[in-house]
Amino acid sequence: MLRYPDRLGEISRSSYPTALYCEAVTGSRSPFGPEDPEVILPLPAGMGQRLAQRSDQWPWSVYLRVLPPAGGWMSAGLLEALADLVERRGAGLLHLACGGTWEIYTTPEEALALVGELNALGLDVGSTGDDLRCVVACAGPARCDEALVDAPALATYLARRFLDEQQYPALPRKCKPAVAGCGHDCVRAAHRDLALIGVKRPREGRGVTLVVGGKYGARSGGCPRPARVLVPFVPVAGEEDYRVVGDLWERFLDVWSRLAGNRERVGDFLDRLGRDRILREMGWDDRGDLA
Template identity: 25%
Template sequence: MADQLPNTPILDELEKGTWPSFVKEIKLAAKNSPMSRDLLGLLEQSYEEKIGHWKHGGIVGVMGYGGGVIGRYSDLPEKYPNVSHFHTIRINQPSGWFYTSEALRTLCDIWDKHGSGLTNMHGSTGDIVFLGCRTEALEPIFSELTEAGFDLGGSGSDVRTPSCCVGPARCEWACYDTLALTYDLTMHYQDELHRPAFPYKFKFKMSGCPNDCVASIARSDMSIIGIWRDDIQINHDEVTKYAEGGMNIQRDVVGNCPGKCMDWDGKELKIENSYCRHCMHCINVMTKALRPGKDRGACVLLGSKAPIVEGALLSSVLIPFWKPKPPYTDLKDMVERMHDVWCEEGKARERIGEFIQRVGLGNFLEECEIDIAPEMVAHPRENPYIFYEEYYEEDDGEEDEDGE
């Protein structure tokens, strides 16, 4: 069977080295899949010519849904007939990406039966990604997926599949139940997930602590990051053990603290918690000695995006401290108000972060009935970029009295 693989000298270069290779995986799949075989040929030609040979399909999907399928057609259908259609399917992943082996086998069986057999576990949105099928296979795949308890994820101008870190299921730093919130938001926004109605995409990502393992602060319109608001818990005996074990606490912990809030006199570690920036560095380094505080919740941030239409943005603080409690009605009400304002005034392909930059955060917050907080800063330790109207009104009055 190996002789039937196309000659791919350029792609073969990508098999070298000790790291995983997508070429190796496609070749493996190509032993049983004509689609994967043609994909190798098409890809080699693209690399030779430095031209992509994919066309974007804009209509393909399953009945009733506006998201979940990304249409792809090759512009060389005669030469590579098996990848003439090569649509991608996004499937809503379980919160935290936990599967039983049976569920994985079910997914693979469905995909081997109807598609190329190539998957991406997982895409950058967090979804399970099935790469490459024909248009006529979409409905049967959807039908079998739903029968197995899966549903399509988001694509287009909709709520994208909410995604989260493993949270309290496997991580002791989790400050709230990211899995529960993700599942709840996924179920609550089913309509918005499957029926695009926004100016552009909207992503939720939930991280259990400021380590932000799902990089929500950079990759989601709404980043919900676990945080604590009391003091870091210190086990002094364990601190002593780290010191006795050879750790240079002054250099590796205190010296790397961005808030300069720690002090080590060689015997005792002290933390001035009001200066702590919750960067997690000390906790990550001294895992047995330090823990997040006990008063835990989440910080809700808004506005990050990758540089597509305009430049990249990081999320900035919207709610400095929020106690996530099911059914999370307070968060959902706020999100609904934000969506209303954005849908009403947002331009086509304008992410909510760009919209806020255009109209101004103060105006946005006022329209969404969200209280201003001093933590809403452009960068840590910088001045708030919000103007308090009352403050200016008082100033105006003083100026009048002084006759200036």
């Protein structure tokens, strides 16, 4: 017997109505309506509403995006607490979303109380709309012998420093960040809007390369588009160097926010302004110093 988990088996063990899933696969149109941008909670980001044509079939119209611990690390205790939470206040289903967040489906009535319980567990929501999305990181040195920098540690520093940017949509467009511990790039950082990749240089030691402008999707010219190098090397020997990396992100986000065209994604912004102009605006002198 083939032993491989089945998404339909998991869905059918939750409160999610499998009839709705079947309708989505076989019907002539999706049973889900367009996303409702109406803000129904006092949360600027981290939630959305996906209504179904028949609300009696799909009461869990609210989705919450939980910002997870970087690197995908979670203890059994945290998993159990989340399982209990989605069972009591949600559809009994947790979705590890492609963007790196955990999506929880719940009702408008339960959503705010659910966020309160997430906060009590040390978790919060964010990463929707035109904000800095979840800072994705690879597994890092906790289990990988290739790690040149501690990607989850650096991503945690950045996620905490830029938490407002993840929770208050005020950027020109969405910006998907990532941190990879080495050039193997297990998190596809090289196709993200704003990313760091661990590198090692013979005389300079370990550090990161800052790449920007990668994207997938319909507006990327029909194929995945790789990010390009903005700053080839920033030394990162340990936690004491994270601040400079964060300063670089801050300056880049500031320049993009000031000079971007209408809803201009990072890759298009880079095409239009060019690397040299962006570095000048950032006050980066290319010798490794912020002016």
